[in-house]
Amino acid sequence: MELKINRLPAYTFGWLQMNEAVLEDVSAGRAIEAQVEVPEGLSLTTEERSGLEDVKTGSGEDMDKLVKEAGVSRQVLEVPAGADPQQALRILIPCEEGANAVNSYGAVLGEGSHATVVLAWDGDRQSKGFSAAQMKFVVGKNARLDLVQIVRGGEDYQIISDVGIDCGEGADVHVVHLFLSGKEIYQGLRTNLKGEGSHLLADVAYTVHLDHKLDMNYFADQTGKNTKSEMYLNGVLRDTAKKMFRGSIDFKKGCGGSTGDEKEDVLLIDDGVENKTIPLILCDEEDVEGNHGATIGRLDEEILFYMASRGLSEEQIYSVMADARIEAVVRKIPDDIARKRLHDEMEDELRTCRREERR
Amino acid sequence: MAKEKTYVEDIDRSLYDFRNKEGKDTYKLKAGLTREIVEQISDEKNDPEWMRQFRLRSLDIYNKTPMVDWGPAIDGLDMDNIVTYVRDNKKMSANWADVPADIKDTFEKLGIPQAERTSLAGVGAQYDSELVYHNVKDEVAEQGVVYTDIESALHGPYADMIQKHFMKLVPPTDHKFAALHGAVWSGGSFVYVPEGVKVEIPLQSYFRLNSPGAGQFEHTLIIVDKGAYLHFIEGCSAPKYNVANLHAGCVELFVGEDATIRYSTIENWSKNMYNLNTKRALVEKNGKVEWISGSFGSHVSYLYPMSVLNGEGARSEFTSVTFAGHGQNLDTGCKAVHNAPNTSSYVNTRSISKSGGISTFRSSVVINKNAKGSKSSTSCQSLMLDDISRSDTIPAMDVRTSQADVGHEAKIGRISDEAIFYMMSRGISEEDARAMIVTGFASNVGKELPLEYAVEMNNLIQLEMKGAIG
Structure with missing residues (x-):
């Protein structure tokens, strides 16, 4: 089937080819067995929970169709009102050679509860395959969701990560996204800030290299009063990598007192890279404040001068600054185990790279 | 006691909203768009054969090209009801005295002859589909500057130059209404500024669409040669009718090496107008294009002046203000394509929405x-x-080299209560404070215009903010 995903909520000039991502010849696969660690006292169920089905996601309706066609059951975590499990729900989807996987997850957070959910893709760096996962959340009144997604796919892996979150009154959502490897990565994130005072904070870091491609669609749909969205992206492009970022803040009628802020800072290391950025603010309400900013290009002259005065070559400066961007977001992972695991693995990779460079 | 002033009304358009009845001296084709109509226009204008074929090819492209899947709806525009060619039977003149009285009266009310006497180097005045007046001051003409209607240029010594450049920057394949323009274009100006010549005083073309249900499709072609300078001002208005009018003009600017063109537009079409205009500049080495744009009128606008920076060190600046009031959906912005090393583009826009108006800023930087x-x-x-x-x-933004610096910032919001409070604490009324803030907000364009035009623009805003707060 043909998938049209990551659509902009308002289209623009067609020749820019930014309105959506089109994936041809995608076949609906089967659910792959993921490594799952469930917080103590809670369990995953495949029983449908009310409200989840209707949650709109960042990748859009075609992802719903793909999940449906694959016949995959959604695995749902239910967090009772007031619960605050100490452990995170950790899901590791293996990037197995030749896989054609479609997985579906969800979580319903009761009033005043808190949950941390970590979804990661990992596996052999040389592997080839396709993996799509959809996650839907309903975050209840005054509940808090910490969602961490880490994508480290194989060099020939195509990954679609699609998320939709419905927020109740006072709900607080913190998303940490790290895109570290994978041939083609598509990320959709739609946060439906329906409840008064609900809040989204998304911290995103990416590094895209070789001829790899990252396509992102972040959408804050603000319908509730006094809602707040913040989306901050930091990234690095190397070699002939391609990146597309669509970021939309949509102030709907009735969301008075709301604010939205999105910023993207992209460091372009090599000359063959392609960077596309389209940050939208759609505003149907007077009493709001929306800001977006983007900085794309090389490092600031002052930073270069300062670091060169400390004895670093230009190449070393760019390398250090690129690593720092990722590390800054890794530090924001609220789950100690996931953070330490990722940190250690990145350190190992860095050591290996440096050994290879010395040779 | 006077009623408390609490809201901001629409722009007072009475200055522009007068109409002349079409009489026996008016010649118009039947409504619609067919091969016969295009051929009739071609006959009317005594086109050279290449232009006749160009029109017919453009019509084919129009018929095959779908409407874009983005932007405001244009459902109210039915080409079957649009008259693509309307003219007065009198020929164009270089003397206001020879212009038909009712048409001359129209331009007098708009202040065009007065502006020509006091602050312009030349004027072209188009009424419906044809220019009725065209003149350039002797001292400017003596420098070798050519400013004429495009039909005359097609048959005169510049015919080859027209053929070489006409719709080469905006080909009919660009989009549906570029194709429409290619098929039925009529009127407009041709300007050539020779190498090294600086035209210090602006030239102006003013377009007036009087006929209800008509379209205006003027073509402006400007070539500014190496090291030359030109400021060109474009103005447009129309009376309001309860049927759709269409403006699908085309502007092509060729900016030579080290040359500069400043292209200023105050667009004030009436609110039944579909303004589907295309403007584009090709800028050579170290050349510069400056777009100054004030968009106040139209029911629907699609307007994105494009700068193609083709020579090393070429530059573009785009400064605009868009004011969308009741019944208006104004989709405006700009495009910049960097095609050579060390080029630069600078965009500074303001938009204001009120009384149910919709304003969209749309841009692309490649x-x-x-x-x-x-x-x-x-x-x-x-x-x-x-x-x-x-x-x-x-x-x-689409960036395909690491050796570039691209910055973007945008803000949407309302007038801050703190600013109003501060100004009121200094003895300024709330209404005056709001008017001052809006005028200041739009000053990015005003300060770039010649004084007379900045005054006109500020008057438009002041009329709205003062006279109509009720």
């Missing part, structure tokens, strides 16, 4: 692989004056 060392900076700010209006910003 920095190609060969544009190393290029820079681009975009700043767009939108002001919402009430809770029934809408404002969107849709800026796109």
Whole structure:
């Protein structure tokens, strides 16, 4: 089937080819067995929970169709009102050679509860395959969701990560996204800030290299009063990598007192890279404040001068600054185990790279 | 006691909203768009054969090209009801005294002859489909500057130059209404500024669409040669009718090496107008294009002047203000394509929405692989004056070299209560404070215009903010 995903909520000039991502010849696969660690006292169920089905996601309706066609059951975590499990729900989807996987997850957070959910893709760096996962959340009144997604796919892996979150009154959502490897990565994130005072904070870091491609669609749909969205992206492009970022803040009628802020800072290391950025603010309400900013290009002259005065070559400066961007977001992972695991693995990779460079 | 002034009304258009009845001296083709109509226009204009074929090919392209899947709806525009060619039976003149009385009266009311006497180097005045007046001051003409209607240029010594450049920057394949323009274009100006000549005083073309249900499709072709300078001002208005009118003009600017053109537009079409206009500049080495744009009128606008920076060190600046009031959906912005090293583009826009108006800022900045060392900076700010209006910003950036610096910032919001409070604490009334803030918000364009035009623009805003707050 043909998938049209990551659509902009308002289209623009067609020749820019930014309105959506089109994936041809995608076949609906089967659910792959993921490594799952469930917080103590809670369990995953495949029983449908009310409200989840209707949650709109960042990748859009075609992802719903793909999940449906694959016949995959959604695995749902239910967090009772007031619960605050100490452990995170950790899901590791293996990037197995030749896989054609479609997985579906969800979580319903009761009033005043808190949950941390970590979804990661990992596996052999040389592997080839396709993996799509959809996650839907309903975050209840005054509940808090910490969602961490880490994508480290194989060099020939195509990954679609699609998320939709419905927020109740006072709900607080913190998303940490790290895109570290994978041939083609598509990320959709739609946060439906329906409840008064609900809040989204998304911290995103990416590094895209070789001829790899990252396509992102972040959408804050603000319908509730006094809602707040913040989306901050930091990234690095190397070699002939391609990146597309669509970021939309949509102030709907009735969301008075709301604010939205999105910023993207992209460091372009090599000359063959392609960077596309389209940050939208759609505003149907007077009493709001929306800001977006983007900085794309090389490092600031002052930073270069300062670091060169400390004895670093230009190449070393760019390398250090690129690593720092990722590390800054890794530090924001609220789950100690996931953070330490990722940190250690990145350190190992860095050591290996440096050994290879010395040779 | 006077009623408390609490809201901001629409722009007072009475200055522009007068109409002349079509009489026996008016010649118009039947409504619609067919091969026969296109051939009739071609016959009317005594086109050379290449132009006749060009029109017919453009019509074919129009019929095959779908409407875009983005932007405001244009459902109210039915080409079957649009008259593509209307003219007065009198020929164009270089003397206002020879212009038909009712048409001359129209331009007098708009202040065009007065402006020509006091502050312009030349004027072209188009009424419906044809120019009725065209003149350039002797001292400017003596420098070798050519400013004439495009039909005359097609048959005169510049015929080859027209053929070489006409719709080469905006080909009919560009989009549906570029194709329409190619098929039925009529009127407009041709300007050639020779190498090294600086035209210090602006030239102006003014377009007036009087006929209800008609379209205006003027073509402006300007070539500014190496090291030359030109400021060109374009003005447009129309009376309001309860049927749709269409404006699908085309502007092509060729800016030579080290040359500069400043292209200023105050667009004030009536609110039944579909303004589907295309403007584009090709800028050579170290050349510069400056777009100054005030968009106040139209029912629906699609307007994105494009700068193609083709020579090393070429630059573009785009400064605009868009004011969308009741019944208006104004989709405006700009495009910049960096095609050579060390090019730069600078965008500074303001948009204001009120009384249910919809304003969209839409832009694209493309920095190609060969544009190393290029820079681009975009700043767009939108002001919402009430809770029934809408404002969107849709800026796109496509960067294909690491050797570039691209910055973008946008803000949407309302007038801050703190600013109003501060000004009121200094003895200024709330209404005056709001008017001052809106005028100041739009000053990015005003300060770039010649004084007379800045005054006209500020009057438009003041009329709205003062006279109509009720």
